[in-house]
Amino acid sequence: MRVIMLAPPGAGKGTQGERIAARYGVPHISSGDIFRDEVARQTPLGKELSGYLDRGDLVPDDLVLSLVKDRVVTAAEQSGGYVLDGFPRTLEQAEAAAGIGREANVSAQAVVYLDAPADVLIGRLAGRGEDRTDDSEAVARHRLAVYAEHTQPLVDYYAARGILVKIDAAGPIDVVSGEIFAVLDRIKR
Numbered sequence: 597m598r599v600i601m602l603a604p605p606g607a608g609k610g611t612q613g614e615r616i617a618a619r620y621g622v623p624h625i626s627s628g629d630i631f632r633d634e635v636a637r638q639t640p641l642g643k644e645l646s647g648y649l650d651r652g653d654l655v656p657d658d659l660v661l662s663l664v665k666d667r668v669v670t671a672a673e674q675s676g677g678y679v680l681d682g683f684p685r686t687l688e689q690a691e692a693a694a695g696i697g698r699e700a701n702v703s704a705q706a707v708v709y710l711d712a713p714a715d716v717l718i719g720r721l722a723g724r725g726e727d728r729t730d731d732s733e734a735v736a737r738h739r740l741a742v743y744a745e746h747t748q749p750l751v752d753y754y755a756a757r758g759i760l761v762k763i764d765a766a767g768p769i770d771v772v773s774g775e776i777f778a779v780l781d782r783i784k785r
């Protein structure tokens with residue numbers, strides 16, 4: 597099972613991504629988690645990343661690719677798939693991901709797009725503001741704007757390629773998971 601998660605901040609991409617990975621027995625590769633881990637370990641790279649994360653700005657594409665590419669290929673080859681959570685996030689990254697997919701014969705089969713109204717997203721982000729330094733209201737709003745500008749265009753990009761699965765993510769976690777599994781189970785068979 598090779599899946600890309602596509603969703604605005606607060607839609608539940610991480611939660612649902614983990615559940616999909618568990619159900620189909622493939623690694624959950626979260627670019628945000630990878631970056632936060634570098635920051636927590638205070639590596640040189642982490643120091644470079646922390647500014648982008650704290651501001652809610654996108655990490656430059658070359659840095660993203662250098663941290664994500666090998667993990668994707670290894671996951672596909674050794675575990676038979678992946679759930680990509682947070683990557684790709686720009687059209688340039690989507691093209692790079694497509695290139696990696698073609699090269700290693702591990703292209704994504706489905707892009708799970710979690711759709712939810714802005715007021716639901718802002719409510720959820722405000723609710724977790726104590727856990728993450730980038731979830732304060734101002735930064736959360738900025739991340740939503742960055743999403744709208746840079747990431748939202750991927751919805752049309754993947755729809756045009758026939759692999760977009762649009763899911764209503766405003767409901768309870770289990771209901772959303774159920775809808776995702778119903779679609780992915782059909783793809784897997």
Ligand code: ADP
Nearest residue numbers: 605627628648649652653654655660682683685
């Ligand atoms: P969320 O889905 O709530 O926005 P993530 O954990 O996916 O949270 O991402 C957190 C932050 O990490 C982003 O705001 C951004 O700064 C950075 N980031 C994660 N993935 C990417 C990516 N593919 N390209 C650029 N920046 C990224």
